[in-house]
Amino acid sequence: MPFGARQVIDPVSVGYVWDARVSILPWVHVRVRDAYAAGRASSQVRLLSVIPMASEGARYELNSGALHRNLVEAAWYPTALLPSSVLRWTPINSSTALATLTDADVTVSLEFRFNESHEIASVYTPGRWQKFTGGYRQTPWEGRFYSYRKRQNMLVPSGGEVGWYHAGQWQKVWSGEIVRSEYEFVH
Numbered sequence: 001m002p003f004g005a006r007q008v009i010d011p012v013s014v015g016y017v018w019d020a021r022v023s024i025l026p027w028v029h030v031r032v033r034d035a036y037a038a039g040r041a042s043s044q045v046r047l048l049s050v051i052p053m054a055s056e057g058a059r060y061e062l063n064s065g066a067l068h069r070n071l072v073e074a075a076w077y078p079t080a081l082l083p084s085s086v087l088r089w090t091p092i093n094s095s096t097a098l099a100t101l102t103d104a105d106v107t108v109s110l111e112f113r114f115n116e117s118h119e120i121a122s123v124y125t126p127g128r129w130q131k132f133t134g135g136y137r138q139t140p141w142e143g144r145f146y147s148y149r150k151r152q153n154m155l156v157p158s159g160g161e162v163g164w165y166h167a168g169q170w171q172k173v174w175s176g177e178i179v180r181s182e183y184e185f186v187h
Contacts, residue, residue: 011080014103039104041066061129061136067108071101072123072143140165
């Protein structure tokens with residue numbers, strides 16, 4: 001379903017707030033708010049922005065999934081991909097490297113795959129927590145990036161899509177285009 005969203009990211013503290021509004025019928029919408037801060041994730045879904053439909057937070061699987069999301073979305077704010085006390089890189093081959101991010105008591109690793117232009121083409125993990133009826137299960141997951149453009153002197157993708165692998169087949173669950181972004185650099 002089409003939606004509009006706004007996301008505020010703080011790469012220094014490894015946190016974000018994503019606020020989306022999804023129109024499901026004329027005059028009827030669902031508000032989805034995902035957040036990650038201080039090592040804890042939360043997710044809320046509200047009908048017409050006020051009626052609670054679902055809420056979850058601060059469980060290991062959700063925290064891990066949010067940290068995966070934080071790391072993969074860093075393609076849109078690439079200064080967060082610089083090696084640091086919480087992020088380390090390990091080369092795999094000439095076009096792939098493993099990024100490992102640690103925050104609070106959670107550590108996640110993702111394979112970053114680069115194209116011939118040295119842009120991030122895709123990001124993959126064999127085990128990201130996916131919610132199913134009755135619980136969570138680790139499932140292979142991949143995010144793909146394309147249409148790189150210069151924004152405030154950084155080359156970032158304008159488009160992306162993500163999906164899960166089931167029975168060896170990648171199934172897209174989200175795609176989007178960055179229509180506007182603002183960066184505030186802190187020294």
